[in-house]
Amino acid sequence: MHRLLNELHQDHVNLGRVLRILENQLGLLRAGADADIHVLGEIIDYVQSYPDLVHHPREDMIFAAYRARALPGIDVIERLMAEHRTLLDSTAQLKVSLEQWHCDSPMPREQVAGQIDDYLRLQWEHLNLEEGSIYGMLAEGLGEEDWAGIEAGLPPGSDPLFTDQMRRRYQNIYERVVESAY
Template sequence: MHAIMTRLGQDHARLRRVLDLLESLLDRFHEGDEPDYALIDALIEYMDCYADIVHHPTEDLIFRRLIDKGVEPSEVFGIPMRQHPGLSRLTKDFRQSLRMILSEEVLLREDVEAAGRALIGNQRGHLIQEEREALPLALKYLTEADWIEIELAAPTLDPVFGAPDPRHFRVLYRQLIEQVRH
């Protein structure tokens, strides 16, 4: 398997863990508990930045290449490409709700929870569609030359100015797991 596909698979696995954790926190929030909103906001920031800067643009390169090659059904690739901006918007909306809570604005719990659950549900559906339909076709139809061109065009994070600190986010993730366990 090509390195980009390995990275995308790892991204999806990490995102699933984050979504599971977020769902557990929302379940507790629904019951009246108050999670550490700053920690959740930081984790959502990572999801938001990485998805917008690296993950979705890389997938779009792959899907565009498949469309350009005439691989059918092209809608299998068009759907996730159209979903990417919507997923970004849902993430930003949920993050905005968290920031409003952090700035002590009054929000209905139901609205915050609904924004989080919309994000989780849409992300999960999106992952399933990509993994069951779109990405297997990429493995089947893209050549080594295609993968090389995609890799050269794919965005990478700037190690100084654009790279979220993975250790920082791992610590946040562990802290959120501890919140769920207690």
């Protein structure tokens, strides 16, 4: 598999760890306990800083190169590209809801929990579809020439997880992410 697909696969592994922390917070909410607003805020910040901002635009470049080859499976590729836009909006909407909820808004706990649940489902279905069959399809369909073109236009950025920056910026989820990695 091309180096870039391996890196994007590692992004999925890291995002999966963060989604499990979100699942944990959802479990607390559903049990009537307090969710940790700092943990929730850092999860949103992470998703907006890396998966939404860098990971999905990178995939979009690969998807566009695949689509240009007119190979089978373009309908699924277009669905995934549309989901990138949906995910971007969903993360932003979830951020607004969590902030309103934190400010003692009348939004019921069940409504916030339902929104987190929907968001998790969207994220997991998207990630599992890419991991389950699409990355293999891309690896088979794209050649060296395609990869060279993609790499030349890649947006910059690296995953902040497991870096010193992560330790400072994501103080409330850092330990949980690192622990779940081993």
